[in-house]
Amino acid sequence: MCGIVGYIGPRDVTHFLLEGLHRLEYRGYDSAGVAVSSLGGIEIRKREGRVSRLAALLEEQPVSGLAGIGHTRWATHGVPSDTNSHPHTGGNGEVVLVHNGVIENYDSLRTQLQGLGYVFRTETDTEAIAHLVAHHLGEQIKLGSDINKDTCLKAVTLTLGRLKGTYGLAVLFRELPDLIIAARNGSPLVVGVGKGEYFVASDASPLVGFTDQVVYLDDHELAVITADNMDLQHRETGERAPSVQTLDQVSTDTDLGDFEHYMLKEIYEQPHTIENALRGRLDDDEATAKFGGLNLSAQELRRIDRIVLTACGTSWHAGLVGEYMLEEFARVPVEVEYASELRYRNPPMSDRTMVFAITQSGETADTLAAMRECKRKGLPTLAICNTVGSTIAREADGGVYLHAGPEIGVASTKAFTSQVTVLALLSLFFGRMRNLSYQAGKRFIYNLKSMPEVITKTLEVHEKVKHVAEKYAHANNFLYLGRLYNFPVALEGALKLKEISYIHAEGYPAAEMKHGPIALVDENTPSVFIVPKSGIYSKVISNLEEVKARKGPVIAIACEGDEKIAKLADDVIFVPDVEEYLQPLVTAVPLQLLSYHIALHRGCNVDRPRNLAKSVTVE
Ligand code: M6R
Numbered sequence: 001m002c003g004i005v006g007y008i009g010p011r012d013v014t015h016f017l018l019e020g021l022h023r024l025e026y027r028g029y030d031s032a033g034v035a036v037s038s039l040g041g042i043e044i045r046k047r048e049g050r051v052s053r054l055a056a057l058l059e060e061q062p063v064s065g066l067a068g069i070g071h072t073r074w075a076t077h078g079v080p081s082d083t084n085s086h087p088h089t090g091g092n093g094e095v096v097l098v099h100n101g102v103i104e105n106y107d108s109l110r111t112q113l114q115g116l117g118y119v120f121r122t123e124t125d126t127e128a129i130a131h132l133v134a135h136h137l138g139e140q141i142k143l144g145s146d147i148n149k150d151t152c153l154k155a156v157t158l159t160l161g162r163l164k165g166t167y168g169l170a171v172l173f174r175e176l177p178d179l180i181i182a183a184r185n186g187s188p189l190v191v192g193v194g195k196g197e198y199f200v201a202s203d204a205s206p207l208v209g210f211t212d213q214v215v216y217l218d219d220h221e222l223a224v225i226t227a228d229n230m231d232l233q234h235r236e237t238g239e240r241a242p243s244v245q246t247l248d249q250v251s252t253d254t255d256l257g258d259f260e261h262y263m264l265k266e267i268y269e270q271p272h273t274i275e276n277a278l279r280g281r282l283d284d285d286e287a288t289a290k291f292g293g294l295n296l297s298a299q300e301l302r303r304i305d306r307i308v309l310t311a312c313g314t315s316w317h318a319g320l321v322g323e324y325m326l327e328e329f330a331r332v333p334v335e336v337e338y339a340s341e342l343r344y345r346n347p348p349m350s351d352r353t354m355v356f357a358i359t360q361s362g363e364t365a366d367t368l369a370a371m372r373e374c375k376r377k378g379l380p381t382l383a384i385c386n387t388v389g390s391t392i393a394r395e396a397d398g399g400v401y402l403h404a405g406p407e408i409g410v411a412s413t414k415a416f417t418s419q420v421t422v423l424a425l426l427s428l429f430f431g432r433m434r435n436l437s438y439q440a441g442k443r444f445i446y447n448l449k450s451m452p453e454v455i456t457k458t459l460e461v462h463e464k465v466k467h468v469a470e471k472y473a474h475a476n477n478f479l480y481l482g483r484l485y486n487f488p489v490a491l492e493g494a495l496k497l498k499e500i501s502y503i504h505a506e507g508y509p510a511a512e513m514k515h516g517p518i519a520l521v522d523e524n525t526p527s528v529f530i531v532p533k534s535g536i537y538s539k540v541i542s543n544l545e546e547v548k549a550r551k552g553p554v555i556a557i558a559c560e561g562d563e564k565i566a567k568l569a570d571d572v573i574f575v576p577d578v579e580e581y582l583q584p585l586v587t588a589v590p591l592q593l594l595s596y597h598i599a600l601h602r603g604c605n606v607d608r609p610r611n612l613a614k615s616v617t618v619e
Helices: 013-027 051-062 106-115 126-142 147-159 261-269 272-277 298-303 313-330 365-376 391-395 414-433 438-472 486-501 510-515 538-549 563-568 582-602
Strands: 005-007 031-038 039-049 065-075 088-092 093-102 169-175 176-183 190-193 199-201 215-216 223-225 228-232 239-242 306-311 336-337 353-359 383-387 398-401 477-482 506-510 528-530 554-559 572-577
Touching: 005 013, 005 093, 005 176, 005 223, 013 031, 013 051, 031 051, 031 093, 039 051, 039 506, 065 093, 065 169, 065 176, 088 126, 106 126, 106 298, 126 147, 126 169, 147 169, 147 313, 176 199, 190 398, 190 414, 199 223, 261 272, 261 391, 261 582, 272 414, 272 438, 298 414, 306 313, 306 365, 313 336, 313 353, 313 486, 313 582, 353 365, 353 414, 365 383, 365 391, 383 391, 383 414, 383 477, 398 414, 398 563, 414 438, 414 528, 414 582, 438 572, 438 582, 477 486, 477 510, 477 538, 486 506, 486 528, 486 582, 506 510, 510 538, 528 538, 528 582, 538 554, 538 563, 554 563, 554 582, 572 582
Parallel strands: 306 336, 306 353, 353 383, 383 398, 477 506, 477 528, 528 554, 554 572
Antiparallel strands: 005 065, 005 199, 031 039, 031 065, 088 093, 093 169, 169 176, 176 223, 190 199, 190 215, 223 228, 228 239
16 A cells, blocks of 8 residues: 655656645555655655645645655554654665555564664654665765765665565655655556656556656666656666556546545446446447457457456455356356465466456555466466556456546445446356357347446435435444345445444345354344345345344345335335346445445544555555
8 A cells, every 4th residue: 555656857846746645645544745855955744644734734844846755654564643654764864765565574674774773763664674775875885985876776776685575665865866766566656757857656647637658667676767867777687678658548537526525426426437337348239248458369268168256355246246147147167266365375277267357446466466376377367457557457468447437435336336347248248159149148238238327216215325324323233135146245235334434244145144143133233135126035035034033123225116125124225126137236336325324424534444545555
């Protein structure tokens, strides 16, 4: 997690740094800070809390200079505090740096450096890097070298060789105010190339509006940057010519409009984002789906006899829906793997296995590692991703973009429904390659096309959900129960509630409840039953009755016109009736709204919940 930025050139340095940090705040918001170097030295401003607090500090105590670096933090080592905020200084302030990642051997480095007389002022792992760079610089000076670009580069390179872990780094040197050295291993880093200026950022979003020319750093690469030049080095193999790419399609549509929170805005965007996920991907004549970026021939695709979907959090829940759809329509066996597990497992996978990494951000560390592991084994490894130019999108063999626009709220909403939409398209595509009939394909397309309108209609539940939220906002435990396609939705509903309202919630397949969780049911524990019309409707109703028999309050998400449920449940939220495989798109919406309103009632920060960050770039 954490976001880093850097700038060198003629502009107002802090303007870019602050704008960039605002755009990267989704990566962490425990603290923010900048360092700006000028001929007079390096000035640091940092503060616990949001970037807006740093901006206020900079109003009171402005800084200007030739180059600068900035950081927005998601705390890993050391509590969020002014002291632990980045940038951090090394030695006696001759080196200042910002870091995104985790240094696993920081403890032993710290002990060694303390033995050499370095004084640690913070609890962070990063401070060890700063002192190490200062140390390696000092060693060269002792041997008679000057402080110049080469000695600084050598100091950083020697330091990197001693680090175990991940880093995206930007380093300033007090004696060379027009130099930034940036380096990457495991944490993303991009350099923006302007005319007489360079930008550094954790992802491309801060660069939009400043430059569209970018160089993505690969692992173990360093960029040595002055205002008029950049040298790219591989830590072990030496110099490489930078390949400058033109940035396209990165949207910074982060305007809240009339909405109070990004989460609500993003919930309301779903008719539009589902439409975007479908756009240009339906082939009416052939009754199938089409994709531009799978990068596999029809013959290669037909050989596939197993699909592995890997992801984390909400994206993993979308994967579960995908498993049900792909198995039903494409008749391909599917497994859904937590990326954090898959990266260290070694399940048997033949060369006929295809892997999809599902990710909104394209930067989730575990998903990236799992994807790399699969690629290493020679499997076709594709991404279902929202963020254009992200590491996973770039490293995958091919893939499908969600085109959902930036998702800012930490609780993922529109990305989930877009992922499910793309997985539905893939089910149609693989199904039509195998045994799905032309008529069935036509019907599938007809249903998919109706979804934007159906979701618009579903959003009409908002007022009803508000009342339900008010009634149950005091509860400290919730159960979310659904079966088949609505089991992943139960998991997703529970996750939404947990992460933004801090209420304990568990999602379960409704029938599984009898094997343990039913012991939790009492008059203070509401159960949210997702019970739209389906082949096993009556079975879910029996599960619901079991909860009622134990005095558990029941909130039901049911299909319009379902009179039976109105008699059984304490509260019912009616949603449009759609085919079972598309129900997750519909039933997820009231659950998103429910968690949103419960969180508001409890006074929680819905867009920036405690302890979380939008993009989990550490293991
Ligand atoms: O960016 P990704 O889709 O890879 O992120 C995966 C999870 O970190 C993410 O879905 C997380 O669970 C959300 N905050 C849930 O709302």
